[in-house]
Amino acid sequence: MDALSYVSFQHVELSYGRHQIYRDLHFDLEDGQIGAVYGPSRTGKSSVLLLASGNLLPSKGEVQVGGKKPDKKRVGLGPIQDLSPLFDTLTVEEHLLFQARLHHVRKAKERVSELLNTYDLEEVRKYRVKDIPHLEQFRTGLATALVHQPKLVLIDEPERGLTNEEWEIAYRDMRDLTEAGSTVLLTTVLLQVAERCDLVAQLPEGEVWTR
Known part of the structure; x- marks a missing residue:
């Protein structure tokens, strides 16, 4: 792993039974960058996030985050479509409080209030997630x-x-995170989204390019 890399996939293979999702996924995402896993549906993009979060283990190869094995407690995993969606019956505020308590966050209510304010979610805090606009769903x-x-x-x-206008806001939100010292890894089916990122790992080929 490169000394500057924060997320490292070293010759990772992932298989389900006899079905091989990818054979030799290899990339290094530097600290403070946005990385994209780009490709069509059903190519294993979401599985890359699960590998990076420690929720899934590779069949072969090695995944490291910050020079260590992935740890669910040290990463923030957003909702994954069709796998871990936001709960329709909970409000925005209830979602955040649930996650805060799940991670044993001290002063959970204060942390939730901070996030609601940061992402302009105050007006929708009492609304169920399924009833709010897409940008607010992303920010939640x-x-x-x-x-x-x-x-x-x-x-x-x-x-x-x-x-397009809402995407620019979402992109700025993620760039703000990296400028504050975080690293972001996302999945996308859109080339125009991937091209805005610092590193792109394309599936199913496994080709990697940087800008």
């Missing part, structure tokens, strides 16, 4: 990942449902 997912102040933030298809 981002705040959910950030509640315990992790250094690595993992976001699944942040562009989903957003207009």
